[in-house]
Amino acid sequence: MLSAWDRLRFLSIRDLLVHRGRALASIAVVAVSTALLVTVLCIIGSIDQSIDRVAAGLGGNAVLEVSGASDSGFPAAVRDEVGRVAGVTAAVPVVRTAVSTARGTVLLLGTDATAAALDSPIKNELTGHAAALTSVKDGVLVGPDTGFAVGERIALRGGEVTVAGVLDSPEAARFNGGRYLLAPLALAQRAAGKSGVLDSVLIIGDGGADALRPGVSKAVAGRAVVTESSAEASKSSNGVMLIRFTAVAAAGMAFLVAGFLIYTAMGMAIAQRRPVISMLRSLGGRRLTLVGDLLLETAVLSALGALLGAGLGVLLGRYAIERLPDLFLQAVSARIEFIMPVWAIPLAVIVAVLVCVGAAGLAARQVYRVSPVEALAPVGVSVADVVRPRLRIAAGVAAVVIGIGAFVATRQPGIAANAGITTMFTAEVLLGFALGVPIVRAAAWVASRFGSAGELAAEAIRRSPKRAWATLMTVSVAVAATFAISAGNTNAVDSTKDSFAALRGADVWVSTTQAGTFPTGPLLATDLPERLRALPDVAQVVEGQAGYVALGGKRAMAFGLAPGAASPLLAAVDSKVRQAVLDGQGVIMSSDLSDALKVEVGESVSMPTATGERAITVLATVPFFSGLNGAIGMALPNMREWFARQGASTLELHAAPGIDPDRLLTEVQGVLPAGTLAYTGAAAVQGFGDSLNQATRLNHLIWIIVVIISAVALINTLLLSVLERRRELGVLRAIGSSRRLALAIVLAEAGAIGITGGVLGLLFGSVEQVIADLASARAWNVDVEFVPVPAAFTLAVGALVICLVGSLIPAWRVARMNIIEAIGAD
Structure with missing residues (x-):
């Protein structure tokens, strides 16, 4: 133990203090990568725990839940039939729906006295404030974050309610972020416009879920869905899964880059310490001991960087949660708030250390190839600096296989297609390794084009092929990431x-x-369509509905369509199919949903509704954005009848001839009730674009991190180049060369490496853009068109410029070099 400490103190720590730049660069790489991973874990943990808190806060000890086949609920009579099932000791009715108030959207919960059988926080709150509820007419209890005070009146769709009490316990604050209303069942039904309707029934009984499910399912008779928890359906929705997968893929990309840079940094450190390693080997030092010291050094540095980055990750996580796109969370009824998972930081630190130690272990293998004599050889001459041809061939074969796998991955259903993006990055790094010799030669040739200074720079590149390769690959990764993220996201969003x-x-x-x-929000006021038709500038009002339905174990989106509807689903089919759908003969189904259900055009599938099982015929399948769990379009009368959901959740207004849409918008906004919004058709389309851009912000953060890391890595490697050639540059200065020549040599080397890496990055990035487009087409279920993005080229050049700016620091150091110290350096 003492000898290990001495080696660490006199060798590793001393070297790190001498080469502080490399150590700080490594720590920075790990810190930003860990910060991103902590951010991702906070996003995932916050979404899951927010959903679970609502489910646990309401469900308590319930073993089964009967949920509505759609967000319109099911007849209250179902509760009575379920309550008579053998083994059921309590069937607790629940109204659970989002309602619009003057202070924003809140969750309205209603239940009756049978909730006393639940062992849940909501039951405790109702029990503790029962007297206040009964003493106030139309009284409700409000969560602490609603902003309402005792005695205040709240206007809801079905009338006004009065605040009988404000809940202020810690449990009340945790439930749905404190934004909810608790009401007696009948009042909640009336206020939500759901008289005679329930959203769910929580079942308490003997024998467990498996014993009760058959009897409960028989009693429900297809009018609702029987599950152990509706929370699992929310967490498995495509929108949540897409956020989760994209976040994890982003973190994976960051650690792929971090692992590569740690590998190159450790390789450089080993090359620079070769004389020390030679001395230790000559004195009888064991290879295993030397490798262990290097891995311990990496573990300490990575742990330090991970701990520094974890704090930043928490701040980024809080920022990200506040800006999650609503479009991807529409299937989630719970309010998503920032909840710091206790396991986030420990897991991120462990992952960071394992990735870095693994990357360092690959680099440290070269210690086994260093003999005491070879270790004293100049850099580029030792056997350790020569990569065996069969290793490059193996890397090339692996690159081809993994590259093919990346294309295969893009054909996988849903969000799994995104795995192809990171997979292709791995293939490109391996291909770059396989083609290391010609790539380095190309960089040397580019350097030689810069005159006499370039010839000296070219020779330096040839003598240190590993360092040159690592540097230009770093640049290429930054440029390729720019294309994959910027161009890929632009094509997908557009x-x-x-x-x-x-x-x-x-x-x-x-x-x-x-x-x-x-438009899945609360239904519009029943008299609003006629009031709008009465406006002089309105030529036509088309009613429509949108809501969630249970189909094949998924919570899909259903659109109720009427003649004249401006619907992407209707626009994607021919006139014959369009008319058949409007006539109620069948439905249009999104292709991702038809794939998941394994149903073809012309086939039928059974769908539970509030009025029982209904067989629907698929008349056409079309691509449709799958931030949700697929979609179906049906005739509006069918949707209203089957799901007992009268009214409309959206209205399309067409202006009279010669009337400007903006003028019509202003006129309409003047007659709308509070909580109802109006916007133009162009704004509706742009809104989806803005929501999608919001969803890709995390990927842009990845790009920024990769570029910054690449710039730091370039500074680090060029500084190492200056140190390796310190005596050489000093001799040139001693025999009369100018500071300008020394400066030009470093800039020529940086320029050659940057240009070569940039061109390679453009090639890799173009492939990445193709992969990203294919993956997005499957993950988002739309036809993504490959279009060159000029802005991506601009950003790629910008990334290259940022990396090249890093060469100014080592160039400045060369210009200030003391000749005597340089010549006397060991």
């Missing part, structure tokens, strides 16, 4: 936004949800 172009067919949209989301 194509998805264009898929909603049919929404421009309406001059004005009216809904209770904002532009850029589907």
Whole structure:
């Protein structure tokens, strides 16, 4: 133990203090990568725990839950039939729906006295404030974050309610972020416009879920869905899964880059310490001991960097949670708030250390190839600096296999297609390794084009091929990441936004949800369509609905369509199919949903509704944005009848001839009740584009991190180049060369490496853009068109410039070099 400490103190720590730049660069790489991983874990943990808190806070000891086949609920009579099932000791009715108030959207919960059988926080709150509820007419209890005070009146869709009490316990604050209303069942049904309807029934009974499920399912008779918890359906929705997968893929990309840079940094450190390693080997030092010291050094540095980055990750996680796109979370009824998982930081630190130690272990293998004599050889001459041809051949074969696998991955259903992006990055790094010799030669040739200084720079590149390769690959990764993220995201967002172009067919949209989301909010006032038809500038009002339905174990989106509807689903089919759908003969189904259900055009599938099982015939399948769990379009009368959901959740307004849409918008906004929104068709399309851009912000953060890391790595490696050639540069200065020549040599080397790496990055990035487009087409279920993005080229050049700016620091150091010290350096 003492000898290990001495080696660490006199060798590793001393070297790190001498080469502080390399140590700080390594720590920075790990810190930013860990910060991103902590951010990702906070996003995932916050979403899951927010959903679980609502489920646990309401469900308590319930073993089964009967949920509505759609968000319109099911007849209250189902509860009575379920309550008579053998083994059921309590069937607790629940109204659970989002309602619009003057202070924003809140969750309205209603239940009756049978909730006393639940062992849950909500039951405790109702029990503790029962007297206040019964003493106030139409009284409700409000969460601590709603902003309402005792005695205040709240206008809801079905009338007004009065605040009988404000809950202020810690449990009340945790439930749905404190934004909810608790009401007696009958009042909640009336206030939500759901008289005689329930959203769920929580079942308490003997024998467990498996014993009760058959009897409960028989009693439900297809009018609702029987599950152990509706929370699992929310967590498995495509929107949540897409956020989760994208975040994990982003963190994986960051650690792929971090692992590569740690590998190159450790390789450089070993090359620079070769004389010390030779001395230790000559004195009888064991290779295993030397490798262990290097891995311990890496573990300490990576742990330090991970701990520094964890704090930043928590701040980024809080920022990200506040800006999650509503479009991807529409299937989630719970309010997503920042919840720091206790396991986030420990897991991130462990992953960071394992990745870095693993990368360092690959680099440290070269210690086994260093003999005492070879270790004293100049850099580039030793056997350790020569890569065996069969290793490059193996890397090339692996690159081809993994590259093919990346294309195969993009054909996988849903969000699994995104795995192809990171997989292709791995293939490109391996291909770069396989082609290391010609790539380095190309960099040397480019350097030689810069005159006499370039010839000296070219020779330096040839003598240190590993360092040159690592540096230019770092630049290429930064440029390729720019294309994959910037160009790939641009194509995906533009194509998805264009898929909603049919929404421009309406001059004005009216809904209770904002532009850029589907109109699944509370239904509009029943008299609103007629009031709008009475406006002089309105030529036509088309009613429509959107809501969630249970289909094949998924919570899919259903659209109720009427003649004249400006719907992307209708626009994607021919007139014959369009008319058949409007006539109620069948439905249009999104292709991802049809794939998941394994149903073809012309086939039927059974769908539970509030009025029992219904067989629907698939008349056409079309691509449709799958931030949700697929979609179906059906005739509006069918949707209203099957799901007992009268009214409309959206209205399309068409202006009279010669009337400007903006003028119509202003006129409509003047007559809308509070909580109802209006926007133009162009704004509706742009809203989806803005929501999708918001969803890709995390990827742009990845790009920034990769570019910064690449710039730091370039500074580090060029500084190492200056140190390796310190005596050489000093001799040149001693025999009369100018500072300008020494400066030009470093800049020529940096320019050659940057240009070569940039060109390689453009090639890799173009492939990455193709992969990203293919993956997005499957993950988002839209036809993504490959289009060259000029802005991506600009950003790629910008990334290259940032990396090249890093050469100014070592160049400045060369210009200030003391000749005597340089010549006398060991």
